[in-house]
Amino acid sequence: MDLNLKEIDSILKKYGYKKNALISILQDIQEKYNWLPQAALRIVSEKLCVPLIDVYSVATFYKAFKLIQPGKHNITVCMGTACHVRGAPTILDKLQERLGIPAGQTTPDYHVTLETVNCLGCCALAPVVVVDGKYSAQTTIQKAEKILSQLKPKEKRTKQKIHSAKHRRKK
Ligand code: FES
Incomplete structure (x- = not known):
């Protein structure tokens, strides 16, 4: 850097x-x-x-200081009690699996950092995921998938669109 x-x-x-x-x-x-x-x-x-x-x-x-370079994007999954009982662990598992990193780490290309937090103070919205400061309420696996596809680097998204278009034409 x-x-x-x-x-x-x-x-x-x-x-x-x-x-x-x-x-x-x-x-x-x-x-x-x-x-x-x-x-x-x-x-x-x-x-x-x-x-x-x-x-x-x-x-x-001081916990607020970061000694590891964060990714371009940040995804924080709330693992507090309310979010936990409403499915946060499943969402976290999905994000970890798709990003290929455990919580607390950054993807090797420094694109995404995945973190967890214990209660964001908005338990009525559980399960909550925060993406680059934006709150996603009542997050489902589908919403988590959407979040990931929106964070993909542009060229990857374009390639994916071309690939899907080709796939559709073949059918
Ligand atoms: S437990 Fe997640 S916002 Fe409170």
Whole structure:
């Protein structure tokens, strides 16, 4: 991934290269890149004169910080009690199977990250799946399939359409 050194430096400058601004600096970096790339943490460590291990201990202490590059799209399945009893595990199984990754991971092409959460606070809509910030209520397997097909990279969708059109003509 490309890291813009000027961007990182302007964040550090904004906080006057102060060690006690470490959390705010990491927050700003994450806001910019959507995660904390290792190279960025090294720069922070050097410029603030804080050992890298200390930068990491802050970054790993707060759950909000991401140390693994997320996918372009995010799918979060609620596994809270209400969603669980209304079928969330089946939906999660389907998504895991179709994406070929377990929850908590990103597809090798960095296209989708699959996550779980314990209650989103809207249990009446259970089972809930959030896709790139949009809530899908009363999610069914069919809805989950639709979500996946909408997230497919464009060229794959086009190929699929051509393939289906050819298939229809053969019939
Ligand atoms: S359990 Fe899923 S929204 Fe509450």
